Amino acid sequence: MSNSRFVIDGKDIPFRPGQTIMDAAMAAGVYIPHLCHNPDYASTGNCRLCLVKLNGRYVSACTQPAIADSQVDNQIDEINQQRKTLLQMLFVEGNHQCPGCEKSGRCQLQAVAYYVGMLSPYFTHFYPRRELDASHPEMVLDFNRCILCGLCVRASHSADKKNIFAISGRGMDSRLVINSTSGKLGDSNFSAHDAAASVCPVGVFLPKHKGYEVPIGQRLYDREPIAQVGDVAHPNHQRDKK
Amino acid sequence: MNRWRDIPQRSDLLLQYLIDIQQRDSCISTESIQKLSTELAIPAAQIKSVIEFYSFLHTTPRGHFNILFSDNITDQMAGSRALMRQLCQQLNVRQGDPRADGRVTVDTTSCTGMCDQGPALLINNFPITRLDSKRIELIAQLIEQDTPLEQWPAEFFEINDNVHRADILLTHNTEDGDALRALLEEGAETLLQRIGDAELRGRGGAGFKTATKWRLCKQADAAQRIVVCNADEGEPGTFKDRVLLQSYAAQVIEGMTLCAGIIGASKGFIYLRGEYRYLLDSLEKELQRRRDAKLLGNNILDQQGFNFNIEIHLGAGAYICGEESALLESLAGHRGIPQKRPPFPVTRGYLGLPTVVNNVETLMTACQIASHGSDWFTDKGTRQSAGTKLLSISGDCQQPGIYEYPMGTSVSDILIDCGADGPQAVQIAGAAGQTLCHREFKRKIAIEDASTGGSFMVFNRHRDMLDMVQNFAHFFAHESCGFCTPCRVGSTLISNLVDKLYTSHATQNDLRDIERIALVMRHASHCGLGTTASNHILDTFNNFPDAYQRRLRSTEYTPAFDLDLAVCEARAITGRDDDDAHIVCPPQEGFKP
Known part of the structure; x- marks a missing residue:
């Protein structure tokens, strides 16, 4: 046990060498908003929602190693406003229709948006045209909601050892692609039991043959805010009972 | 091939x-x-x-002649867009689409590093500079006649160095092998100390101390180390590395070899931007000449075990690959996505090996310091910024080209030397750099003041600064790698809002949005591209508010839905772009086109 500590918003946080600010905060029960981070996989730092100030300097908490005796600002208005802008960017980039979405109430994007107080997407929508992939017998992929967090890419690579997913293109043309001859999920060796199937923080992966089993309004984030229940892939305590 | x-x-x-x-x-x-x-x-x-x-790679065929007009603001100021329209018209081809017979494609590309002799284009990766209407006409004829590129007039492909001011770096030539002999006679530690004493900082713009970087890499625990020369000179308006690679390549390569000898690396790479492919043959020849002279390869200068080999890797049209971790990804054959840090390349770089990545100018300077000593370098410059700096000067001046100045030289002195006529702004350090206005011309080129990797673009008082802003906004939207949210989405949002402003549809509220997005990009982006991509916006907001204000509509808000924009697809399908195919809103009070 190490004695190293740092401070987030006035609260003392212990950490072990090698832990990031996010690791240490999560272990101490301090919520830092995030989408692309999942403790099971190496963090990449692409969504930037975990923006914090480390001794006055902006860093992403999921990639920045904790530093002893440092001061981290997390829940301050200046950062919250910028997180709101980042979320608005994600909302206008894709096609997110919360009211009818099967993932409503179990979607981290929606839950974090509620948490930071984002009331509208605000910016002009891009309305990209993205095709669904319904070729797999067990799973539909709805790319409209993809936020390019790369978690399915990482899970398929490191947990499933299948490398089914990749990010292709550049800039605004970046997109999630399937590694199969036809580019369709049905032609890959994907299974609904893959780790990659259950890491999506939004609603790209939709299981077939069932839907709305838990009514909207009674789901994970409908009951309690994300700061208390945690990630959809790792809820602190499972309330979203089947 | x-x-x-x-x-x-x-x-x-x-x-x-x-x-x-x-x-x-x-x-x-x-x-x-x-x-x-x-x-x-x-x-x-x-x-x-x-x-x-990568912009230069395609899954559908380009034309047999693939033409890319350099689209930097300096090319545009020299008339590149009109010349491109002329060529498209003469060849009867639409921008971006291959002609039906597959003969030719005409399109634009990011700055090709020929700003001192623009407008410029690339044809099948070879640059043609000093374009004018007559040259375009000849090009159109040669294409229609299907004349092989080898038979085109040689003067089309001449690239001038245009060195107008040389100081210690460009005048003190070293004998081949001097730096390496100094290394073998005096030892690695002495040489590393010398580069440290010279206070040499990276010349690419970041200004990290070169000796510190080399020492960290040398100390990293590994069986193999790597030296990379970053010749991905993509920052718009920069072309000094082009000149060094064309006329001073021996010293650049010797600088790499020196670094290898000091840190114990056996393998090196020159990452050459695709736009500079025309330099590939001469660089390969130089590598061979040095191998033959025992200055490269195995047992360099007959020193047993001093082995260092260099491979040249080409880029393929991606500005982001100038960022060192993205460059290393690209070297490994991947998409050029910047990596999180730590770990830094000096401990985990190319294929996980400790790697030094240095700018072309840095390596050449290190080579000279090894031969001439640290005082030779520190005699020039300021206390915090030793030595001299190469500037690539372009835009509204009589003598665009390469100027070597002692660090600490004022912007106004430089403007006089290059013959700038009535300058209102200087963009230093490229599109990602700073926009200096008239009252800042007394500032000095130095790490501690106006820091630059070498780009120096001059804008005279007749220029509309919003032209520059729009050019850079499009550039960053095109070059963002797409990895992180603020840069991927923010650069496109800004590009769209600047276009809205450009067509006089934007309101005061849009300006507030642009600023909000620009600040989030600066604070929250993952890498240096994202954090600097909105500098030009924030600087011109401060320095040139009129450029924005006079384009505004008087209203506070406008609808997000633009009726005219909504029918753009219909226009494209019907091939119409006449006045009747546009829905024009009546001008508002205060509207000044």
């Missing part, structure tokens, strides 16, 4: 193979992808994802 045929297939050469295929076939076909996928055991989707990342 296949540069790699004599060595075993390596997956890290994927990008290099793709570049060769693109050059040979004018596109990368599904069959080629499948073949590479089998040979290299890389999934086809991954190969496609690499192709889609």
